[in-house]
Amino acid sequence: MIINVLKATPTITWSNPADITYPTALSGAQLNATASVPGVLTFTPPATTVLNAGNAQTLSVNFVPTDTTNYSNTSKDVSIMS
Amino acid sequence: MPTDTANYNNASRDVSINILKETPIITWSNPVDITYPTALSSTQLNASASVPGVLTYTPPATAVLNAGDCQTLSVSFAPTDTANYNNTSKDVIIHVLKATPTITWNNPTDITYPTALSATQLNASASVPGSFTYTPTSSTVLDAGNGQTLTADFVRLTRVTTTMLRRT
Numbered sequence: 001m002i003i004n005v006l007k008a009t010p011t012i013t014w015s016n017p018a019d020i021t022y023p024t025a026l027s028g029a030q031l032n033a034t035a036s037v038p039g040v041l042t043f044t045p046p047a048t049t050v051l052n053a054g055n056a057q058t059l060s061v062n063f064v065p066t067d068t069t070n071y072s073n074t075s076k077d078v079s080i081m082s
Numbered sequence: 083m084p085t086d087t088a089n090y091n092n093a094s095r096d097v098s099i100n101i102l103k104e105t106p107i108i109t110w111s112n113p114v115d116i117t118y119p120t121a122l123s124s125t126q127l128n129a130s131a132s133v134p135g136v137l138t139y140t141p142p143a144t145a146v147l148n149a150g151d152c153q154t155l156s157v158s159f160a161p162t163d164t165a166n167y168n169n170t171s172k173d174v175i176i177h178v179l180k181a182t183p184t185i186t187w188n189n190p191t192d193i194t195y196p197t198a199l200s201a202t203q204l205n206a207s208a209s210v211p212g213s214f215t216y217t218p219t220s221s222t223v224l225d226a227g228n229g230q231t232l233t234a235d236f237v238r239l240t241r242v243t244t245t246m247l248r249r250t
Contacts, residue, residue: 005192008196069225069226071195
């Protein structure tokens with residue numbers, strides 16, 4: 001018989017960061033996403049970026065797993081108030 | 083009565099002769115092979131005799147022979163005219179082939195890595211009692227990928243035969 005085994009989608013754990021005050025630069029305090037499997041997290045905007053003041057600004061992370069045979073790329077957004 | 087009746091009297095004498103019973107001819111050829119569990123029937127038990135009488139088969143119709151080569155079928159013939167014909171018998175040979183069990187197994191629904199193989203996927207069933215061995219085995223975690231082959235080997239154990247069958 002034939003079976004298809006689908007790639008799993010890793011789970012990214014990342015909550016909305018606490019508010020920051022302009023001109024606080026983004027750092028590991030905000031860009032602290034974790035993934036359920038090994039891989040590389042790439043944040044947009046990246047660390048050291050200074051966001052203008054404003055509500056509900058989007059932070060994104062793109063995740064590329066190390067085991068690309070068995071896991072799919074994935075991403076997640078959170079919001080921050082600066 | 084002599085030709086020369088002037089010189090010879092008529093005379094007579096009795097003699098005896100033995101008339102032996104004839105042995106009827108049974109016509110019966112080896113039947114074509116059958117497959118277990120085909121019951122014997124008139125297709126195999128189709129002997130005929132050269133004179134009227136009763137044919138009795140051993141084993142009889144409806145008997146189910148186990149698989150095996152060169153099994154003997156016998157017929158005994160009792161003629162109606164027992165005054166003039168002997169009883170007789172004849173044997174033929176039949177081969178009974180092993181049956182091939184039917185395995186039912188459908189392609190499983192897709193699974194997502196790292197789901198381990200389990201009875202949900204390895205759920206083949208057979209038309210006769212036996213056991214399955216799967217490759218890969220239960221609890222194996224396959225890498226993601228389409229069209230991966232699962233194989234089931236079926237073993238049927240009986241008193242006289244062992245049957246193996248593979249389904250992929």
